[in-house]
Amino acid sequence: MPLRHDWFTVEQVDADTYAISEYGHWEQVHAYLLLGERLAALIDTGIGIADMSEVVRQLTRLPVKVITTHVHWDHIGSHGQFDEIYVHEQEEDWLRCGIPGLPIEQIRHDVGRDITIPVPADFSLDRYEPFRGKPTGLIRDGDTLDLGNRALDFIHTPGHSPGHLCIYEEKRGYLYTADLIYKGTLYAFYPTTDPRQFVRSVEKVSRLPFITRLLPGHLEMDLNRAFLLEVSDACRQLAESGLDRHGSGVHRFGSFSIYF
Numbered sequence: 001m002p003l004r005h006d007w008f009t010v011e012q013v014d015a016d017t018y019a020i021s022e023y024g025h026w027e028q029v030h031a032y033l034l035l036g037e038r039l040a041a042l043i044d045t046g047i048g049i050a051d052m053s054e055v056v057r058q059l060t061r062l063p064v065k066v067i068t069t070h071v072h073w074d075h076i077g078s079h080g081q082f083d084e085i086y087v088h089e090q091e092e093d094w095l096r097c098g099i100p101g102l103p104i105e106q107i108r109h110d111v112g113r114d115i116t117i118p119v120p121a122d123f124s125l126d127r128y129e130p131f132r133g134k135p136t137g138l139i140r141d142g143d144t145l146d147l148g149n150r151a152l153d154f155i156h157t158p159g160h161s162p163g164h165l166c167i168y169e170e171k172r173g174y175l176y177t178a179d180l181i182y183k184g185t186l187y188a189f190y191p192t193t194d195p196r197q198f199v200r201s202v203e204k205v206s207r208l209p210f211i212t213r214l215l216p217g218h219l220e221m222d223l224n225r226a227f228l229l230e231v232s233d234a235c236r237q238l239a240e241s242g243l244d245r246h247g248s249g250v251h252r253f254g255s256f257s258i259y260f
């Protein structure tokens with residue numbers, strides 16, 4: 001049964017893996033806490049409406065390394081509450097200085113809309129600022145992290161953003177897909193996105209030999225390899241039709257869409 005927090009919903013994926021979700025916000029974003037024998041990895045830290053570190057501290061006493069899938073405000077919200085933060089080398093500058101040309105008014109508008117449950121009393125939209133700071137370390141494609149009998153592989157999957165990462169646990173067959181693959185509208189229309197890279201990244205992860213489960217950054221959580229192959233087929237069709245370019249529109253495929 002899911003554990004409940006006023007703002008976060010905590011669900012156990014398996015004995016030592018938790019999803020920490022924000023279903024009261026239109027983004028319906030998920031972070032994941034992975035416990036090894038020596039260390040814990042927290043994949044993203046949510047929107048920043050509530051402090052995710054309070055929940056994490058209830059779940060583990062292990063030292064926590066924060067892994068950033070990408071530097072969009074809804075994935076870095078509680079970064080400031082943790083000591084060790086890692087990001088792909090191509091988004092180090094965004095983590096330090098923000099996304100050039102993205103105004104705070106636009107971010108606050110997106111943070112504040114379509115919220116369906118009460119926010120914590122100490123949250124103020126007028127004071128909301130996305131995290132900015134220096135990472136502890138940088139991640140490159142092919143890097144690995146051993147949490148103690150639990151290995152993570154980092155896969156650079158640019159397209160949604162330049163330094164976007166998927167995280168793969170080969171032993172369990174888990175692929176944490178962040179904003180590359182989820183069941184909804186996949187966004188690659190921002191000025192900072194790249195539709196061709198997005199298509200190549202989907203193809204890259206679809207070649208992974210063993211996947212038991214996809215754990216996405218948004219919306220429905222229980223996705224399998226068949227869904228990944230559907231998205232991969234859709235991307236191939238778009239590329240073959242020359243539609244893998246900015247401005248080609250919203251392409252609908254059953255349970256998901258791709259917005260270029």
Ligand SMILES: Nc1ccn([C@@H]2O[C@H](COP(=O)(O)O)[C@@H](O)[C@H]2O)c(=O)n1
Pocket residue numbers: 027072073074099102106110179187190191192193
């Ligand atoms: N160049 C950009 C990048 C992001 N945004 C906004 O940030 C949010 C990103 O959400 P994801 O779930 O797609 O990571 C979203 O609200 C965008 O509007 C942007 O506007 N421009």
